[in-house]
Amino acid sequence: QKEVEQDPGPLSVPEGAIVSLNCTYSNSAFQYFMWYRQYSRKGPELLMYTYSSGNKEDGRFTAQVDKSSKYISLFIRDSQPSDSATYLCAMRPVSGGYQKVTFGTGTKLQVIP
Amino acid sequence: EAGVTQFPSHSVIEKGQTVTLRCDPISGHDNLYWYRRVMGKEIKFLLHFVKESKQDESGMPNNRFLAERTGGTYSTLKVQPAELEDSGVYFCASSPRTTGELFFGEGSRLTVL
Numbered sequence: 216q217k218e219v220e221q222d223p224g225p226l227s228v229p230e231g232a233i234v235s236l237n238c239t240y241s242n243s244a245f246q247y248f249m250w251y252r253q254y255s256r257k258g259p260e261l262l263m264y265t266y267s268s269g270n271k272e273d274g275r276f277t278a279q280v281d282k283s284s285k286y287i288s289l290f291i292r293d294s295q296p297s298d299s300a301t302y303l304c305a306m307r308p309v310s311g312g313y314q315k316v317t318f319g320t321g322t323k324l325q326v327i328p
Numbered sequence: 329e330a331g332v333t334q335f336p337s338h339s340v341i342e343k344g345q346t347v348t349l350r351c352d353p354i355s356g357h358d359n360l361y362w363y364r365r366v367m368g369k370e371i372k373f374l375l376h377f378v379k380e381s382k383q384d385e386s387g388m389p390n391n392r393f394l395a396e397r398t399g400g401t402y403s404t405l406k407v408q409p410a411e412l413e414d415s416g417v418y419f420c421a422s423s424p425r426t427t428g429e430l431f432f433g434e435g436s437r438l439t440v441l
Contacts, residue, residue, distance in 0.1 A: 217370075219370070251432075256434065256435075257434050257435075258332070258419055258421075258432030258433050258434045258435055259371070259419075259432045260432065261429050261430065264429070303371070312376070312426040312427060313359075313361055313373070313376070313421070313423065313426070313430055314361070314373050314375075314376045314383075314384045314386070314387070315373075316373065317370070318370040318371040318372070319370060320368070320369065320370045321370075
């Protein structure tokens with residue numbers, strides 16, 4: 216069983232829709248949770264960064280962490296065609312830094328104008 | 329400010345040949361990481377430099393892979409001799425601190441025939 220599970224999609228939504236992207240994980244040591252956006256032929260770029268449980272909002276993006284269920288989500292409100300990309304969840308324990316980060320396989324999102 | 333740059337963007341070689349990938353991190357970033365994504369799989373850690381010193385190379389697949397970071401600036405990742413399973417996208421990332429934001433390059437796509 217993978218430590219991090221993420222539905223690869225693709226997920227296709229109309230412009231303006233609310234998008235929900237999710238990951239589940241099995242390692243209870245994970246404390247830092249990240250969402251990266253990756254455009255085609257580009258490198259991942261950090262979108263959201265959350266420590267432990269709770270919600271974090273940044274503009275149209277909201278990240279949620281439910282440690283009791285080992286489930287994290289990224290919500291995108293008022294989705295735009297420019298949001299079309301692959302979204303990667305990533306997580307790591309408190310100690311060890313980025314050498315201990317575990318990525319999901321990514322969900323490909325397409326926002327239709 | 330220039331981001332993380334990687335060269336070449338795509339390399340096609342035959343099994344048994346040698347390839348050297350180069351990464352120029354963001355100026356001033358002491359931490360440099362190499363990751364790899366094999367098709368259909370998640371991004372996985374290969375190794376971590378702090379300045380010119382290898383801090384962690386636990387993710388390196390085998391001794392056909394050799395990474396260096398000359399003078400704590402750019403880094404190279406050499407694969408010799410290349411095997412079919414080495415095909416994938418090799419990402420370099422840098423960070424000013426071990427727990428700061430990771431900045432990824434666009435990746436070097438390696439195809440071994």
